[in-house]
Amino acid sequence: MTLLSLTGIDIREWSQLADDENPQEGASVLVPLARLLEDGDAVFTAAGKVGAIVPTSANYLDLENINDKLAFIAIDFPAFGDGRGFSLAVRLRKDFGFKGEVRAHGPVMPDQALFLLRAGFDSVDIADATRIDAFKTSLTRFKDFYQTDYTGGRSLAYARHGNIGTRIAS
């Protein structure tokens, strides 16, 4: 496992809480969304910073009441083609104004790096460490974009007429 920051923010490993384990007082823990929805209060009360592992199949509305208690959300892609993960990240930024870190877990490809960044991901957990350079290359390939997204950049349609917005740098 190798971590890559897409947005340039500082990132670190998060250790996952075992299913039968309770968080130590003040510890940073990574917990599956399902458990947080079942007995989230216990975890939030005991732990320090809490991260959630969210499957791409999750309904973003499940995160509506807890996202402001989360420091970190890992969206877990079962396959690189499961585009629901992109919409989930967009929902977190757009609908909840989520400011914490969003990370892509699972078999995402280097060629998806820029899509991930622009959908609102901050970081990627790269299963095959030898691919980190390919991820970096992909991340800086395109400089301009045809879409306004929810990371602050305006589409080329605006740039053409002098309004470039403020995109998060990669």
Add this chain to the structure above:
Amino acid sequence: MYAYDKFDRDMVDVRVSEFRDQVERRVKGELTEEEFRPIRLMNGLYLQLHAYMLRVAVPYGTMSADQMRRLAHVARKYDKGYGHFTTRQNIQFNWPKLSETPDILEELAEVEMHAIQTSGNCIRNVTSDQFAGATADEIADPRPYAELLRQWSSFHPEFSFLPRKFKFAITGADQDRAAVKWHDIGLIVRKNDAGEVGFEVLAGGGMGRTPVIAKTIREFLPEKDLLSYVEAMLRVYNEQGRRDNKYKARIKILIEAMGADEFARQTEAEWERVKDAHIDVPAEEVARIKAFFTPPPLEVLSIDAPALEDLSKENFVFAAWVKNNTNAHKVPGYVNVTISLKPHGGIPGDASSEQMDLVAALADEYSQSEIRVSHEQNLILPHVALRDLPAIWTDLDEAGLGTANVGLLTDMIVCPGLDYCALANARSIPIAQAITKRFDDMKRLQDIGPLKVKMSGCINSCGHHHAGHIGILGVDRKGQELYQILLGGSGAEDASKAGILGPGFDEHGIVDALEKVVAVYLGERLDGEEFLATYRRIGAQIFKEAIYDAA
């Protein structure tokens, strides 16, 4: 037509270098075939039965003479000297080498062409009316909106890994020549009571194994809101479309399951939240794009063309060609010429490099250097003066492009079928050749009148058989290729699904069966009644009896 600025040019150049890098990584083994597959598909590269196939986009079916010449060059240099025009108004090259595809894309980028998103589970080439901007029955030229959609959908950060492929079509005319009701999203340019331009938005249409006609999601969407509204639609689909079964993954299945009203409700709710998020482009950008589609300055000409009259009198085929292969232009004295790529006995939709070069030369001389591709797999010279028709037809006819069958029985939509396609169950091309040979008599074709025959070599229905007045579907029955007949479909504004008549026929029997269907029509039709109207009036039973009882 639209011309790239430095941003657009940069975009395709970077895409070419990215694809070159991806091909190299695949060759070195750094990318698995499983990973490379969606990557190459998103750049139009398929692995077919015998070879790779490269599908190049012709956005909304509009191209320049220079672009056509470049396609001819690509066919000559990298392929076997021909290309195949498709129902998505694209062109396919059937024999490129994988290692040469980056070079092909580089040559195409030089003339502002690309293969971006001509395949894959993403938003595909937006299709449109082949006569857009040149037809008399139009509210507004739909191509500026198609170009807006092209740009917005290219490398979309959220919608590049959809449950399944996604196809838009847009028309600005009363007559639907773009089959918009058979698309994932169909857009019809409308004017509201205040005279403002906007769109009727339809969704959930599609062919394949589950044919569905699109439903209206919104009666009138203001022009300025197009992109934010379709973003809302795509988000609902991306989140909720099925991903467990590729045959149930299209938006039509989602909309059938949740209901069009519920889909509309969710779309409207999401749209309320994004309509002011600068997804839509500023007014000056709409104006910039529209300026590229300003109609050419055509001097009004007399509708009397003596040379045309003379040749029509002495040459029956030319007279038929003028009748069938031209349609009314906005400006008096002009027409749009449809060049049939359906020569009798030929391969529907194919054009050789020499033919492409000729069409490019004719476009330079007679049609403002502009060429269109129709979803019915023909080429169009728009804005042609009536007086030039004799010279154009003479040149076309010498090159085997003078067939006068547009809109008639032999102007068939036909998929590549088992001769090329890895998905096909049956061959399509030889059946089309047999049919066009059987119905080779122009006088007979003229008498039969307007009739749309559409054939697919499998249930995926690339040949639009569900939308054919007569559809033909190739199936595999225990290793034998059989062909079923469907009747009563329409891809036009009166869209309807064709119904299967009964068991299939072998490759000879299908031609006989088609002939019997035509004979029933000729016997039953009222004065001036076209095939589809007769079918709708008399129903399927009498056709069924004719082709099965007598057999």
